[in-house]
Amino acid sequence: MKSVPEELQRVFDWIDAHQEEAVADLQRLVRQPSVSAQKLGLEECAALVVEMMHADGLDATAYPLAGGPPVVIGDMTGRSPKTMLAYAHYDVQPPEPLEKWNYPPFGGVLAEGRVWGRGATDNKGGVIAFVKAAKAWLQAGGGLPVRMKFIIEGEEEIGSPHLGPFVEANPELLRADAMHCLDGGLNHSELVPDIDLGLKSVLYVELVARGANSDIHSLNAPLVPQPAWDLVRALNTLVDENRHILIEDWYEDLWELGEEEMQQLEENARRVDLEGLKKEWGLKEFALGRDGIEALKARAYEPTCNICGLVSGYTGEGSKTIVPNEARAKIDFRLPPLIDPDKAVAKLRRHLDKHGFAHIEINLAGRQMPEPPYKISVKEDISQAIIRAAELVYGKPPVVNGVSAEGTILKHVWMPTVLTGFASPDCNLHAPNENIGVDTLVQGIKYAAAILWEYSKSA
């Protein structure tokens, strides 16, 4: 393990000495619901983030967005004029199904050495990491090593539909040399950060089939439209049993793996504990019998068409004899570089029309069209700084991915961007019983502090 420079060690010591403060602030943040998909508590949460940053001596302003919740932006000078933009989000996934939580999803309960609640890891833990890392540098490091800008938005979980116009109208506000984001996680096998040098787009659509003007008693089934069957038949044309997407030209523009990315996959296949993943998910084997480098390649680079939700008619206890007059499917298509989302939607529409489903609507399910996918090189300063910081804090080299399997980050203004993070494998991301270990959080704060330090060295 590399030795920690004295200046950085003082910052780490301060972080260790103030971990109760970090935990208490995270609990407070979790207790403020902020579900972007349900427009719940977003204004309040933005105000709370600003209040907490001010209390910690940081610059922060909540800017209103046209049609969306406020975005919190801060700007702190540093010893180097080089500017690092730190991106996080204060919104969270919906907490449903509520009955599966052991602690209240917005309780912020501290128990079993963890803070429990929706957003504890994703991404309120990331917000706290940035904020406490900056405070630590101010309190124990004589100021920030680089100029640091914050952007903490409130619609990440629904694809940031209202952020783009604001960012484009205010280019100076967010101008920076590079951006990083602590919304990612630790690799499941080695508990070192995953470092992602590219991102997919998440094209999230809802397909809607409609029938009669209301649900009809199912004794009339032979006479009325059956939108649930229409939807089933339409869905069945989209993907085959090997998960190959059947929409014409879907794989057009798909970026081909080069030598660098194949090397990263080979390296990762040696390191990633795929058996641990299977165990975590309760699986004997992965889908289609995938394993090793094949599994990692599929997860990173394969276009997917996944059903996130499906609903029609009566879904309660027992039985109800109706022909439902509506059926809906929520689908996320993940588009690796360089599949263009606009083209993809047009292809989906053509596909449905061609197969006799012109009457099935395509909605964007509360999201806007996503930005296109992108990718940067491992040779960028920001890539190298974050790789060094991860090794310093976690004791061994991080796992570097050519393209992240995760989808969204601020892509409206392009600059060299890295997604990393410290989410633990057992944090229950996007699921009931989300949590973060206190140790995990403390290490995440140190990671954020070390990234600032390492980036200042590459100036």
Add this chain to the structure above:
Amino acid sequence: MKSVPEELQRVFDWIDAHQEEAVADLQRLVRQPSVSAQKLGLEECAALVVEMMHADGLDATAYPLAGGPPVVIGDMTGRSPKTMLAYAHYDVQPPEPLEKWNYPPFGGVLAEGRVWGRGATDNKGGVIAFVKAAKAWLQAGGGLPVRMKFIIEGEEEIGSPHLGPFVEANPELLRADAMHCLDGGLNHSELVPDIDLGLKSVLYVELVARGANSDIHSLNAPLVPQPAWDLVRALNTLVDENRHILIEDWYEDLWELGEEEMQQLEENARRVDLEGLKKEWGLKEFALGRDGIEALKARAYEPTCNICGLVSGYTGEGSKTIVPNEARAKIDFRLPPLIDPDKAVAKLRRHLDKHGFAHIEINLAGRQMPEPPYKISVKEDISQAIIRAAELVYGKPPVVNGVSAEGTILKHVWMPTVLTGFASPDCNLHAPNENIGVDTLVQGIKYAAAILWEYSKSA
């Protein structure tokens, strides 16, 4: 129009003079929720039925059922020893979706000349018809014309899963010469009763596909099972786009139409206002372009496989990026005579296994295996008596159907049985805003009274 005999006219006059009492009792009954699919208020509703029958001078006892809600049974002597069993049910369909009701579903509001609420027509209106018809004969007709037994059960809407063993253990209690049931409706074109001489079975199943041990972030979609896709693919193998069921040997034992039934269909095709049905449902045409005798034949005699409900993953507002770990479909297969439900389930199981879906479960969705379908002749006394009573009350010949498209009635002890009723086309059966017109109810009571009279004549 046939003239009403004086004795029966006195009974009709009493019914007209006491319509406010009937409406008030129906309102009271609707205000008592009794949703069998949700096990809601059933005990209370049975007790209320008994209380109301006693108040009207009728015999009534609530018998406990093993595992189910009580069944109310009564026995009243009549001038003829011939015994008519009158079947109705006090349970109702679930009221969901609640937001689509203009009046509270359990409010029993009297407005616009109608009583509004779940069960107002189906089948609390039928219960009131039997009860008030019997009371009218006692008050104004010098006693019942035939011996009358009542059976009013509380699980009709879920297929009467607990009634069979009770009926079999108590054969004397329900012994009768014939049975009829006022759970049917008026023909949509002519507003005369439909008279059904046979019934299908409703085989109601839930298919369940399962995946990982919890919902998984959809970034991992290439690696985890996708039960929603499994279910879609499995469903897609069941029926083709022409609604032909693809399960092997499904049409085995299907009863072939004879001359009598073809005549009934031809007669009905001349009388039924199919255009009115289309208008009611907001359709330009029926499914598959069906019309006329073809539409009626399909509705009555075609085996169906209908999706009543479909659910997987996130179905709320906006978006959530998960691979759901479970997917469910509620399906009602209607089995015309003489398709055997036990054999049908076995065929479905074999079909799923054969197509690679051995892991998909078949549950009975809160129902037990239904009784087999059955059929009687138009020449039976009970058939003829009800046809005459309908003509007397509604002024022209009723519509006689060889097999009803509706599904359930007491089939555990076989006797000649007819399903008829007075549900109005605009009563919103099984849908939001169920209601019954006061005039419709009064005419229904007269119909029940006339059936007793006509049946006594055929002795």
